[in-house]
Amino acid sequence: MNNTLDVIKKRRSVRNFKSEQIADSEIASIIEAGMYAPSGRGDQSWYFTVVQNTELLYEVSEAVKRIYASLDNPFLQSQGKNEKYHLFYHAPTVIIVSGNKDALLPELDCAVCVQNILIAAESLDIGSCWISGIDLLAATEEGRPIIKKLNIPDAYKPYVSVALGFKKNENPKAAPRKENNIHFIR
Numbered sequence: 488m489n490n491t492l493d494v495i496k497k498r499r500s501v502r503n504f505k506s507e508q509i510a511d512s513e514i515a516s517i518i519e520a521g522m523y524a525p526s527g528r529g530d531q532s533w534y535f536t537v538v539q540n541t542e543l544l545y546e547v548s549e550a551v552k553r554i555y556a557s558l559d560n561p562f563l564q565s566q567g568k569n570e571k572y573h574l575f576y577h578a579p580t581v582i583i584v585s586g587n588k589d590a591l592l593p594e595l596d597c598a599v600c601v602q603n604i605l606i607a608a609e610s611l612d613i614g615s616c617w618i619s620g621i622d623l624l625a626a627t628e629e630g631r632p633i634i635k636k637l638n639i640p641d642a643y644k645p646y647v648s649v650a651l652g653f654k655k656n657e658n659p660k661a662a663p664r665k666e667n668n669i670h671f672i673r
């Protein structure tokens with residue numbers, strides 16, 4: 488599949504992964520796609536942490552879940568309290584995208600970078616899912632040691648993560664797109 492529009496439309500969030508690891512060359516291509524995203528002022532403020540250590544991923548998942556459980560948000564609270572919930576759905580590879588604190592728009596840089604990552608993964612038939620919550624680690628006492636463990640340099644703040652792995656199932660159909668939200672002025 489090499490038509491970009493088809494790839495964009497076919498991509499779905501994948502939450503069921505095979506345990507088989509994806510290749511380093513695939514990770515390199517996926518990250519390279521992220522690096523070619525636009526960025527505010529051309530800062531390219533992203534920093535990538537590739538985690539394939541199951542125990543560390545579990546630790547990160549549990550730390551974020553504890554924060555979720557303490558929040559005043561019923562959706563996140565129920566995820567935080569759900570013993571079976573794994574933040575990364577046991578994906579064999581997780582990429583954490585952090586942004587340079589001195590950049591103009593690091594959070595937006597990381598967001599567009601991750602979108603490129605998701606599209607690139609789909610183009611290689613690799614499943615992916617955008618995972619939030621990682622940003623909360625920087626805001627809490629208990630999260631900061633985890634950021635240290637992840638070796639994220641002090642100049643960077645983690646914003647987004649992506650779960651990656653081979654898909655266990657075919658992509659489901661996309662939900663119907665919302666209509667009547669385009670307004671032309673000519």
Ligand SMILES: Cc1cc2nc3c(=O)[nH]c(=O)nc-3n(C[C@H](O)[C@H](O)[C@H](O)COP(=O)(O)O)c2cc1C
Nearest residue numbers: 498499500501502574576616617618619620661662
């Ligand atoms: C800003 C943002 C945050 C998201 N956070 C999560 C998340 O923490 N966990 C998760 O499983 N999916 C997360 N997703 C994926 C969405 O749930 C998913 O994109 C949406 O349900 C539409 O499904 P699709 O990606 O298959 O089209 C996130 C997506 C975005 C854009």
